Amino acid sequence: MEEYDVIVIGAGHNGLTVAGYLAKAGLNVCVLERAGFIGGEAITRELTVPGFKHDRSSSIHGLIHANPLLLNDELGLLSKHGLKYIFPDSNMSYIFPDETSMVSYPDLDKTCQQIAQFSEKDADTYRSFCEESKPMLDMLVAGMFNPPPPLGEFYAQLDRSPEGQQILRHLFMSGYDIVNKLFEHEKTKIAMLKFMSEPMVAPEDKGTAFYLYAAIPLSHYFPHGIPIGGSGMLSEALGSAIKTYGGVIKVASEVKKITVKGGRAASVILASGEEISARRAIVANLDPRLVFPHMISETDKGFAARIAEIQDPGFSAILQHMALNEAPKWKAGEHIGKSISIEPLCWLENLRRLFDDLRYGLIPSPENLAPCIFCTTVLDPTRAPAGKHTLYLWHYMPYFLKDGGPRKWDEIKTQVADMVLDKMRLHTTNMGPENIIARTTYSPIDYERMNPNVVNGSILGPGSYLHQFFSHRPIPELGQYRTPVEGLYMSGQSFHPGGSITGGGRATVQVIMADLKIDFSNVIKQ
Amino acid sequence: MTAIDMKICIKCTGCIDICPESALFLGEDAAIKCDYEKCISCGDCVDYCPVNAISIND
Ligand SMILES: Cc1cc2nc3c(=O)[nH]c(=O)nc-3n(C[C@H](O)[C@H](O)[C@H](O)COP(=O)(O)OP(=O)(O)OC[C@H]3O[C@@H](n4cnc5c(N)ncnc54)[C@H](O)[C@@H]3O)c2cc1C
Ligand code: SF4
Ligand code: SF4
Numbered sequence: 001m002e003e004y005d006v007i008v009i010g011a012g013h014n015g016l017t018v019a020g021y022l023a024k025a026g027l028n029v030c031v032l033e034r035a036g037f038i039g040g041e042a043i044t045r046e047l048t049v050p051g052f053k054h055d056r057s058s059s060i061h062g063l064i065h066a067n068p069l070l071l072n073d074e075l076g077l078l079s080k081h082g083l084k085y086i087f088p089d090s091n092m093s094y095i096f097p098d099e100t101s102m103v104s105y106p107d108l109d110k111t112c113q114q115i116a117q118f119s120e121k122d123a124d125t126y127r128s129f130c131e132e133s134k135p136m137l138d139m140l141v142a143g144m145f146n147p148p149p150p151l152g153e154f155y156a157q158l159d160r161s162p163e164g165q166q167i168l169r170h171l172f173m174s175g176y177d178i179v180n181k182l183f184e185h186e187k188t189k190i191a192m193l194k195f196m197s198e199p200m201v202a203p204e205d206k207g208t209a210f211y212l213y214a215a216i217p218l219s220h221y222f223p224h225g226i227p228i229g230g231s232g233m234l235s236e237a238l239g240s241a242i243k244t245y246g247g248v249i250k251v252a253s254e255v256k257k258i259t260v261k262g263g264r265a266a267s268v269i270l271a272s273g274e275e276i277s278a279r280r281a282i283v284a285n286l287d288p289r290l291v292f293p294h295m296i297s298e299t300d301k302g303f304a305a306r307i308a309e310i311q312d313p314g315f316s317a318i319l320q321h322m323a324l325n326e327a328p329k330w331k332a333g334e335h336i337g338k339s340i341s342i343e344p345l346c347w348l349e350n351l352r353r354l355f356d357d358l359r360y361g362l363i364p365s366p367e368n369l370a371p372c373i374f375c376t377t378v379l380d381p382t383r384a385p386a387g388k389h390t391l392y393l394w395h396y397m398p399y400f401l402k403d404g405g406p407r408k409w410d411e412i413k414t415q416v417a418d419m420v421l422d423k424m425r426l427h428t429t430n431m432g433p434e435n436i437i438a439r440t441t442y443s444p445i446d447y448e449r450m451n452p453n454v455v456n457g458s459i460l461g462p463g464s465y466l467h468q469f470f471s472h473r474p475i476p477e478l479g480q481y482r483t484p485v486e487g488l489y490m491s492g493q494s495f496h497p498g499g500s501i502t503g504g505g506r507a508t509v510q511v512i513m514a515d516l517k518i519d520f521s522n523v524i525k526q
Numbered sequence: 527m528t529a530i531d532m533k534i535c536i537k538c539t540g541c542i543d544i545c546p547e548s549a550l551f552l553g554e555d556a557a558i559k560c561d562y563e564k565c566i567s568c569g570d571c572v573d574y575c576p577v578n579a580i581s582i583n584d
Contacts, residue, residue: 252544
């Protein structure tokens with residue numbers, strides 16, 4: 001039987017990050033991946049016609065730029081393994097139904113000027129909001145790539161000062177409550193609410209104001225970037241680092257079972273029947289609902305019940321990939337096309353109704369649509385044949401449809417995709433059939449089919465709710481990556497710091513190394 | 527012979543990398559294709575396909 005020090009199940013970017021640090025520490029590591037390629041939701045592939053490379057899932061990398069993995073290049077991804085980022089001048093362009101627009105730049109002053117087109121007061125409020133959230137943001141960022149602080153301690157820390165208490169009060173409110181309190185102009189409100197919903201949260205749910213405080217100021221301190229060549233280049237760089245440190249990656253190797261011997265996680269059994277054993281640890285980079293009880297049954301009933309309580313986000317999304325002859329031409333102006341994300345919005349009441357539609361399992365009405373559009377080839381032409389472009393057209397959608405459940409998606413996917421494309425057509429002049437060479441659409445259920453880790457179409461893993469936060473993500477018992485089975489650890493988007501491209505495996509690996517008596521600070525110094 | 531039903535296929539493209547013989551590829555016509563010279567009818571792609579779009583007939 002093959003044997004390694006550590007087995008990592010699932011070559012998503014978080015699993016690869018865990019494996020990278022462990023291999024750097026000198027452990028004999030093996031990563032097992034179900035698909036025929038590595039990267040999970042950080043992959044770039046030809047999905048429409050040959051020559052056009054699309055980010056099948058994640059595209060924009062934000063949080064990971066605050067991670068010492070890249071900040072200090074701890075695994076040499078930037079200096080030795082070919083990972084290079086483009087940081088565009090503008091993050092987001094919001095287009096309103098009347099073709100006016102608001103651009104969000106990493107530069108705070110420029111963003112405030114954009115807001116001031118509509119309201120000087122909102123521009124001033126935005127500036128002070130970003131500046132005042134800085135101390136909390138620093139606290140958050142400091143804790144993000146390390147094992148999570150106990151949830152209660154985070155609250156307690158805020159509770160110690162009047163400013164902190166004010167933030168704490170706000171955190172439990174909804175994003176909508178706060179946006180209404182702070183801003184006066186409808187356009188500012190719409191843009192802020194759309195932005196803060198990106199962690200797949202409905203802005204009127206209580207406890208979502210957190211994302212206003214975190215995501216919006218963060219975009220000014222750590223600008224969004226895209227890897228040259230696509231999101232998958234991060235995974236490729238991680239794969240290359242693992243191999244350089246002596247690790248092994250096996251694709252087309254689906255894990256079916258984890259065996260326990262003498263109370264310890266001992267080996268894994270693949271779909272092929274092959275058994276591979278682990279001397280020191282097994283790390284499952286998966287949603288715990290895929291592991292307990294499917295891969296491992298040695299846990300008590302209470303634990304199983306708590307796993308079953310994990311809450312999904314309120315909605316999923318539909319994503320269309322297109323191969324284009326030319327980049328979209330925006331009616332709101334040429335400058336719009338230079339942003340990473342272009343977002344034609346609806347009016348405030350419609351935006352509120354959009355989230356109601358999602359809540360009730362309905363396909364949103366055309367007047368409530370607010371898509372997200374990336375044409376990354378404008379910024380990175382290496383992803384398409386010369387002069388041609390790729391398009392990523394994204395829209396929130398329910399996973400469970402009121403009429404017909406998730407399977408109903410197979411019948412209506414193209415029709416819904418057309419409706420979203422029509423919304424884009426309202427704001428562009430060249431998105432007719434002559435510009436579209438080919439299109440591939442993925443519905444919420446397709447994401448789960450392609451990667452079982454997208455449980456119930458949950459794009460970022462278990463819902464980003466305050467009760468599934470920090471050391472409580474996704475349940476308190478698993479919040480420090482340890483499990484009831486000795487030697488078995490969990491990692492990935494289902495755990496702190498949560499969904500998105502974060503390189504959050506850096507936090508997980510510190511707990512594993514502490515148990516294995518390896519000094520993490522020494523490993524990162526090398 | 528491996529047949530891919532493009533009415534069912536969601537174009538996840540996963541079968542392309544699963545195939546041990548590199549027989550599957552994305553065609554210029556936007557469909558998933560099989561190079562029959564290379565295919566050994568092992569069935570790995572059939573097992574992998576999440577929507578059962580692939581079948582092997584004699
Ligand atoms: C459509 C979509 C768009 C997104 N857009 C963005 C974005 O623009 N920016 C952003 O920051 N984030 C985005 N995200 C979120 C981000 O991509 C994910 O949160 C992140 O990639 C998750 O990484 P992970 O390593 O935790 O999990 P995953 O990437 O899901 O990795 C899990 C891996 O385990 C494998 N696996 C599953 N079961 C088994 C098994 N039994 N045996 C072996 N292997 C197995 C899977 O194949 C997969 O490779 C998006 C996600 C989706 C789905
Ligand atoms: S049957 Fe085997 S060899 Fe043939 S295409 Fe499928 S995976 Fe490839
Ligand atoms: S695995 Fe199935 S769904 Fe995916 S591309 Fe191949 S045939 Fe299509």
